[in-house]
Amino acid sequence: MGQPSRSENPSSGFAVNEVATFDDARNANSQEHELTLLQALRMYPRAVFWSLIMSTAVVMEGYDTKLIGTLFAQPAFQKAYGKQASTGSFQVSAPWQTGLSNGATGGQLIGLLMAGYLCERFGFRITMISGLSTVVALIFMTFFAANLVVLEIGQTLFGISLGMFQTLPVIYALEISPLSLRAYLTNYVNFCWAFGQILATGILRGVLKLDNEWAYRIPFAVQWTWPVILIPLLFFAPESPWWLVRRGRVQEAREVLHRLVSSQHVDFDFDKHVALMVVTTEHERTVNAETSYWACFQSANLRRTIIVIGIYCIQTLNGNPLRGYSTYFLEQAGFPTVQAFNLGIAGYGIALAGGFFSWVLLPLFGRRTIYLWSLVLMFVIMLLIGILGVPLAKTGNVSYSWAIGSLLLISSFLYNCSIGPLTNTLCAEIPSSILRSKSIALARWSYAISTIVAGVLTPYQLNPTAWNWSAKTGFFWAGGCLISIIFTFFLVPEPKDRTAAEMDLLFEKKVPARHFAKTQVDFSDAVYEQEIKTV
Template identity: 45%
Template sequence: METEKSPVPNVIVDELAQQAKLANDVEHQSTVWQAIKGNFWAIFWSLMVSMCVVMEGYDTILLGNFYAYPQFAKKFGTFIPSDNSYQLTAAWQAGLSNGSGVGAFFGAIMNGALVDRFGQKPVLLSSLVSLSGFLFIVFFATNKPTLLVGEILCGFPWGVFATTGPAYASEVLPMALRPYLTSWTNMCFIIGQLIAAGVLAGLVGVDSEWSYRVPFALQWVWPAFLIPILFFAPESPWHLVRKGRLDDARKSLERLQNPRATVSVDATLALMVLTNKDEQEELQVETSYWQLFRGVDRRRTEIACISFAGQITSGLVFAYNSVYFFQQVGLSTKQTYDLNVGGNALALLGTIVSWVAVMPYLGRRTIYLWGMLTMSIILYIIGILNVWTTHSSVGLAQAVLTLIWTFVFQLSVGQLGWSLPAEVGSTRLRQKTVVVARDTYYITSVISSVLNPYLLNPTAWNVKGYTGFVYGTTSLLTFIWAFFRLPETRNRTFEELNQLFSKKIPARHFQEYEVNVFETESSDKQTVLHIG
């Protein structure tokens, strides 16, 4: 790994702190609209980087929905006389569903090391090129093993996309825009899922292999669109500061901030240098994966990991885009795919409502807690309703409840699962914090995706709606964890979060605790930094 350079000592810390304090004050005083006007290009590039996640969102529901797809099931499944239909076994459903997740797990780990060495831009572009090649395998697959290999390889770049989007957004944007653009990654996920749902609904009646090959082929559109755009994207200024390349960091900030920005490039850069210095010298934050599990960073890693994994423990694999569940409770193929499109539309609506009516007024902790508790209640109701499955309307009622669950999920945990890991990690470990958090999500997803087919498949446990009791319980346990361990990060700069964690402030007192990070700068220090 490249050795980080120490900035050339030319400017006394007190002079640096003056500019940094100005930037810190402006962060707190700026409204969302002021931040938008001053950071138009930062918003644009953050949107473009996160657009890579559209492809992972698209693929996430593709295979899961293909299991109920007549032509796909006929090609890759086996005939079940008792059910008079073709089905993939629960084992192959679990294997194929987790193929991309396994690849993404290792892709994310690689991303943490590669970004630390080369930066986010070159790693992102290389991943887009790699994905373009791997897609040939899934498109031309004629058997289950080949399809599985293709999904695993495609997972590698998807792991890069999922961990780069929120990290890049948190590094190029001011505090006022941070929750919106880190959760924009989640919106991209939903856009991908909505596109996939529309494509699947439109092709379900095609009586040939093209009914599932065309959805695979459409994934080539995104690399062709994004590669020429992202070639011109600026590198993260935080990465350049960590490498001691302050002149390059200044140039990057000049491309990201508008002339009308309420704080100068120098002041923004000063706050970055001061925060990096504080972590490097006072908090002694290293940049290895091992550091994530030591000292103060252990707590930050726990919060990032469990808040992201909470998306799965809240019932995501079961209740979100649950076409296979709809099929097993007796809904027709047309009802199943129509409801799937409606569910994705509700997810999109939930995200927009969260941005407009929830995030501006409520803290991250409050939203996460109430969202998790509400989803737990909905899942328990789905389980209770399964007692009356002899009534034809019960299956439809359970399906509608999963749509309500989807709306609540995107109103709360679906957004914050992406935002919180990008906020709670130290700046020198941000990329690796997001990576480990996302990998915790992947591990939890693999476990859930292995269990879910067995819970629902008529050739396995076949418990159908009673599955709601399983995920209702895991959701409730996550709510209890969040009540005691999840802190409030709203309206806190990265330097302030450093101090709150270093002082070991309890999670329930983060919001009201007053901290002045600049009082900790001792006037008798003779450490010097260079910004010019």
């Protein structure tokens, strides 16, 4: 059996002229394609377990994203931090809503860039544990915040820690699982995000009748739950074998595979699968040996970086900010506070159902097909919400409010069975393996910028003391959907059933996005020819 590497030094390179190694990689690549979903579940149960554990941290992001936006509709929070409006009700002003909504997002900009460096320097496990540990301390600031200034500072600092582990679960899920499981495990990350949102809405609904400070402090305190559970578990988690290969620690990568694969599969060839990782990594280094953020914008990586940035920004452009403010939006659209909270909970229950339904769609259609047509449907929904908002503003008829509420629920299901989960899958599969962490960090960074812009606009669009667009805001996000459709049609490729090496070659050959699914690739022959030229 050819050994996957002759050196533990990542800079020394792999013995690319060793024919046996390429034969091992070719065989492992073929096995990746032949492995069915059920076979993969039986072979990689431990990989599934650790991926689910790592992804659970995203519950915190979904929870925090929903928490502040929903608190704006809570009477106790409004009275404690808001001012009395001309209508007699208490409202947190639009500028403060904007600041609080963007506080955590602004902090995430710093945390994301730190994570792109730290996870490649220290590994996924250490970076995740460090981020969760700092979260424990920072929750104290928001829990005891006596005024909006302290709450704003707490949210911003909390966002830095949150940014440190936002992208890690997606990359970790992809790098510890076989080809047939990757879409399902990366999709699960979005399920955790949706669960965090429904948890925030449910807890806030449960404390709605409280008229004191505990109505909003209890929801902040719940955030301590996840670090306490996850930190001890992640201490025992295996590191990504791809990361170990990138660091030149090939023997450790082989040992990690032993931990991830069921002991019942004694015929599993660990050397061949490590060889595939090494050959893919070294091929990417021959194309561009740099692993800095700047390398993401060079040669074929520029196209890949633009695509993942665009996909992440589409999460904002398709109307997600409107759904994030759903409880407050429904309240402004004419629903009583209790009904607005109830519909908000129903919306996120439907979102969870959408997450499960996404797993049904994955084996039936390509990623690009699902993603593109879901954006078309979202465009229609947002347009209808805007149209219904016109007579609602004139008549105040409650039937229009119910129609708008129903469309919002449908959009939540649609997003969570397609656009939301596929964002993680596409953005994990499109970058090169050596730049995956930094590419996704840049994409999430750009998404955070788009969220900040939307966070400035949305409160003004919905707040009755500002622009007061109410449901007519749907027209604005319909325009965002149209931009997203055009971008997806021309730029987003089909990565389904493609290994990392095959994706590398499709981008290097400059295959148009629309032709990825039909283009034939013999990865090992092409890699071997190019590597021999460099030896």
